[in-house]
Amino acid sequence: MSSGNDSDDWDIVTDLLVVGSGGGGLCAALTAQANGIQALVVEKTPQIGGSTAMSGGVLWLPDNPVSRAAGVPDSREDARRYFDAVVGDEGPATSKVRREAFLDAVEPMVEFLRGAGVPFRHCEGYSDYYDDRPGGKARGRSLETDLFDTATLGPWESRLRITDDMPPIPAYTADVSALSVAPRTAKSLRTVAAIAGRFAAATLRGRRLRGSGVALQGYLLRALIDADIPVWTNSPMSDLTTENGQVTGAVVERNGRRLRVRARRGVLLAAGGFARNEAMRQKYGRQPASAAWTSANPGDSGEVIETAIQHGAAVDLMDEAWWIPSSILPNGRPVFAVYERSKPYAFMVDGNGERYCNEAASYMEVGRKMYERHADGFTAVPSWWITDSRNRARYLWGTTPGGITPREWLTSGYVKRADSIEELARLCGIDPARLRATTDRFNAGAVRGEDPDFHKGERTYDRYYGDPAVHPNPCLGPVEKGPFYAFTLYPGDVGTSGGVLTDEHARVLRDDGEPVAGLYATGNGTASLVGRHYPGAGASIGVSFAFGWIAARHAAGSSAGGTSTQSHLPIGADTGE
Template identity: 35%
Template sequence: MRNALIKIAPDYDVVVLGGGAGGMSAAVFAALEGARVLLVERTEYLGGTSAFSAATTWIPLTRHAKTVGADDSLEKVSGFLDRAVGNLSPKRMRDAFLAAGPGVVDTLEDRTDVHLRPRPFHPDYLYELEGATSIGRALEPEPFEASSLGEDLKLIRPPIPEFTILGGMMIDRDDIAHLMKIGKSLKSTTYSLRLIGRFYLSKMRYGRDSRLLMGNALIGRMLKTARKLGVTILTETETVAFASDTNGVTGITLRQKGFERQVAVRGGVVLASGGFARHPGMREEKLPHPVPQFSPSAPGHTGTLHELAFGIGAYHGETSKQPCFWAPVSCRRRQDGSMAVFPHFVFDRSKPGIISVGKDGRRFVNESTSYHLFVSAMYAANEGDSHIPTYLIADAEALKKYGMGMIRPGGADIKSYLADGYLTEGKTLDELAAKLDINAAGLKDSVARINAYAKTGVDKDFARGTTVYEKANGDPTHGPNPTLGALETAPYYAVRLLPGDIGSAVGLVADENARLLRRDSSVIGGLYACGNDLQSIMGGVYPGPGITIGPAIVFGAIAARHAARRASSAAREQAA
């Protein structure tokens, strides 16, 4: 068996529990320090929710920032975070992140297969705050041809099917621009045909797409490096106990296919399991009600490691503005019976001709705000289930041009979406309201108001489309406001939106070295956390794109380096 526990060593310098971006970072950086590393993943795939994501990575002040002309500084970004987050998280943790981030990126670029690039335009979400910027802080992984991984390619969690085409072909924003011009541009047609041909060859050869993009590319690159550095990797393996003494954690007990084994740990254990959000009890306790039924995140973050950590004195933070990071989602049953949970990030809510309303038929939020703030507004407005669900409303022209949720732009056949209830159609607003069981007068008034605002470009109700971030998510060819358009062309359509959690903001409290703490501020030796297992340094606020993955990678590196050096120190003491 590839993962048989009998093949692992009896002891390691550093053990990492979880194979998402934070865990992979910890494994790589510990190995770079010369440590003997074991990475344990409880599911069958590596990558966690990071593999599902665009893998945007918010790490300010890197060498990439200068390549796109960013005028940034430690003073600017620190001030921006102070204004965005304030006392919702310790400033010392944000300072540690900002201090370490550029060096972490340098090491990845210079010593591993991980390569990042900046987008020429990628604004912070809270652009209205002083110190925000539109370039240089958000990075993304470069595409990765992963055929060199061989069988390891099958270890990477596949992307969400609804974010692929042709049964699994990954595409990014650059590909979309060409695919939309097939038959209209020779260059785009040639590009697209090569892309599609390569995908089918890859699928025949490897059973899946080997051209990895976004989150898959990040995890693929990290996996290739981990293998080169000799990291031992186990999947489908559960951690069931910690061993500890007066100095802290000294080992773990692993279970795989009913077989258990104890592993000694010299330097430390890094928790990188993705947080608590699939733990039924913690979910009920910490999330607002009604507790979200659906999440587009990966299935591994059960919170069981948090229970083990509680047993030796660790505790959850209590200052986060929100317990999770949010995105509105729509749901549809797939042909195989599984549930597709689609996160509505930016592709539809901010487009002209699309609004959102509650049961009263009225708008309640600036639709072009961030996905996190959108769901926060759903909960804030929800009284008697008045805004959960929320309804995304579009006219025929907007639906055809921009799509909505799982319905792609370009005039896709919508019959199946109507048949299964994912999409609701009304020949008039009254008919649509009746089918949705929402207030028709409120809906008609909302549409009349937005139609008037579309002419002036000024949303007098919610100031939609006023910041650089908001305008960026609209239609640049539409004016006077790229996010405001009239709903005038019947029939009218709706998609039902529910709150969805995309990652925990509440996590285990640690110090600047990612060492877990007890309530008396004493350190739990040999126990670290990163990613969503760590109390968010953003305090449940979402200041910009990639503010989960960026800190996950950086604190994974911080934890790994400290644990590896702790192992070296222990080895020297033992030798002496």
Template identity: 35%
Template sequence: MPASEAYDVVVIGAGAGGMTAAAVAAAEGLSVLVIEKTEFVGGTTAWSGGMVWIPGNAQMKQAGLNDSPSEAASYLASTVPEAENADLRETFLARGPEAMDFLEANTEVRLQPVKTYPDYYPEQPGATAGGRVLEPVSFDGVTLGANFARLRAPLPEFTLFGGMMVNRLDIPHLRKVGRSLHSTLRAMRLVSQYALQRLRAPRGTTLHLGNALAGRLYASLLNRNVDILFDASVEQLVIEGDTVKGVAIGDSSGSRNIVARRGVVLATGGFSHDATLREKLFPAGVGLVSATAPAGTGDGLHVALAVGASLNTRVASPAYWVPASRFTRADGSPGIFPHTVTDRAKPGVIAVNAAGKRCVNEALSYHEFVLAMLRDGNAAADRCFYLVCDRRFLWRYGLGRIQPFTVRLRRYVRSGELIEAPSIDALAEAAGLEKSALANTLEKYNVSARIGLDPEFGRGTTIYQRHLGDPGHSPNPCVAPIEQPPFYALRIYPADLGTAIGLQTDRHARVLRKDGSVIPGLYACGNDMGSIMNGNYPGPGITLGPALTFGYIAGRHLAQERGLA
């Protein structure tokens, strides 16, 4: 429970953007309350890869990697061609490194450069092969004490043994268990550490990826005496004159007002789970599949629009996309697996449409992958797509939530999640595809794949695509034939990773009205703020990068308003 009903700053939402704004405001000496709709902090960030895209960051310079404002601006000009929000992109490029330096110096957030993670369009001017992407340094959840239980757990499908997180560098070693002594010993050490952690915690306490970022931000709030109110929803903004002065909230004790002396920051995660807004703003072929945390129902947008805020709908795409598979967990809960980087680009799998034909270069970014699905689907929500592979691929790389080296596949097959067949014709029949079309697709693909080529789509021809492939497979890390029975198909759906349509803001993260004027006392960041990339996806971490940057900007501006910063 909050210690007071009046604060300098009230932040709605405890995802990356909201917690950043709160941590920065608190570090600047302001009293802060965070209001969280669920019982956990972290939002979708806690489920994510935790990548933060910040061109020209200090860490990449320290690692000897070159970048410049002009190169970053050139890259964004080629990948985000629209004029909308150009001023916000300029602000992001100018202040992103500043934000990271502040967080490093004043909070528990620690990020390190990913030296080899190319921008998604490496052929464009100004692109880099790595370093613009920062990842969270691993975090020990034990330091949160009893509050560790308040940190949203990662998706179980991205853990091992019921709760062990694995960082990016450990994955290749786990795939070599039994084939490399060094990798086997490393895996044994990880499992031993995890076993000891489970003696005192319900899941592993060594946190990686987005869970580490969320944990570090949460620790920053706790260490700066930020009050957090869980299981509470914002009902409306409190207005005095033309200025936002607080919020009306509802929780188990009823409805009441909380005063925000400096301002309110909206960071509720966008509207991925608002069916009405999805139907109005999304393409018809998308449906209702989302890979985001379920609390993102547009709460921030709704209360802001009620006081005259402007919604930015001039975007190239209304959301950030990812192909996803659907399943039911053992406990009966529905699951969504986002196919980001673990399987699509590996050698020996293809994506086919309802006609049994390939429709996309499988190694493109997940956003581009779904754009191709939507173009192919002709806005039909029931259009089906499958990932198709053979026994060798499934064993070596896994598929969706089915992890590599899975011996028992029967439960996935019995549930209908995974389709298994002894031949391509039988697979086509089981999936409802035209037999000769799928057979012809595989025959055409395999002829070139045997020598590492993909003349139809050019898979594996850029450094980004090869980065996602298997470096141990040659001559093309992204291409291999599909020819060892049994064969498998997994249905995939267009899904979103977050919304790009959001509130129009200025360079201080202040929410604007339709006439372009500022709503005093109201700020937005994260997915409540309209995408500065206009729904384009230039590289890994282009949602978290702006979320942290504009969360920082909001927190600093709230302090500067009265001369504290």
């Protein structure tokens, strides 16, 4: 590391250097400019958007103005009660002062982003994941954006992260639950027709409409382009620069050059976690684990966290991730199970053939239950998803329609099929008598729509992805009609959720609780505000946005220096090469 000032050995000078182009980072860059300082975003991969672009693109924001306008009653007190009931106290990351800073940021941040051209809408019915607890909301607190036309990005369209396995379906969040049961209900048929109509109309007009995380990040990227805020792709940060104990900037690799970037107001780390770093997962994470199980973005490899640690950052919750039960396709690609776990005629068991949780609970809760069960001496990593022929015939598995079981799935062993539960148990290495007993107990309750053991289908969230054509409980139906199927489920994830500790201003903290001067962080590279739980759809993204907004405003009000005169290329000149 070397030091310097604005006049000697810096290649680039800016005010706020944002490392990473996830949602929190792009939000921070926009906020910085709106508060009178300049920002530069550097992204190590060829594509912009991070894991946010690969997600559902939803933000969980308690007491937000968009949901209130939609008629959802909420309040600061309800939000506090819900945090207390779900998140609790997991240490400094979940402190009340950080929680209050987050809640303070919600309304002004949403209004700011709307003013910057991000059109939010309430995700009606996408319930809080623990709606039955104090302060929980059955109608939800989550926001998404309108559909986004990626063609409006022009030459930048190719650099927006769009995953190959996500078809260009112009769908909203609420459409997904209906699609997952199509064509079982009139609503699902209307949804299919509506999406087909949107797609046809867009195609005729030369529009490329997308929803989910692509839409959210697309709106943000377009706002950055319009504001002439530079974003560099293929530009990883290799180190931070310091002077007298303060972070002064960073070294960025770009087009074969090592550029020293001066950041007068600070550096914001928004580069994600370490989901794809096998060594870090083995060092810090729950076991057993594998980077092959993650669905995080390809750049989620942890070196930015390691750099922060080298510069004195404290870390916490490093064993935690945004768990999501996943199967591994024959080609090695993970496919996570979200709506699948709420469908009837199926249940999950450990290696002993016993159920151990409410399968329709939030993905993070079920993932944690897998590890807790495994730690108790039962083989639950992996677990088995057991279905009968009705489930396999009627419902999507990933993006594969019900009724379609590819031959490769069977020949590769990805899915096992048998004419009886006992035969299926033998194929899975499970004691047949044990699996039969579990099946009989499950079925006895399921025919009545009841789950006395784990209460599946009793919460509003459980039922969100259930089959409304099944009564009295859309999540329960007996597993009794052969042939029977078994899928292997692992505790996959969509990113790690532990990392550097930050305070209410998003400043990175040392072990003694003092801030690392000039260094901020947000997103999956930080110890999460929601600790070891996931209160609602988009909690990680909502928190990342909020603390990116907070960091930029704090940096703008800092006394680190005056307005910079940047010498970087304007945004339109970045070829990304």
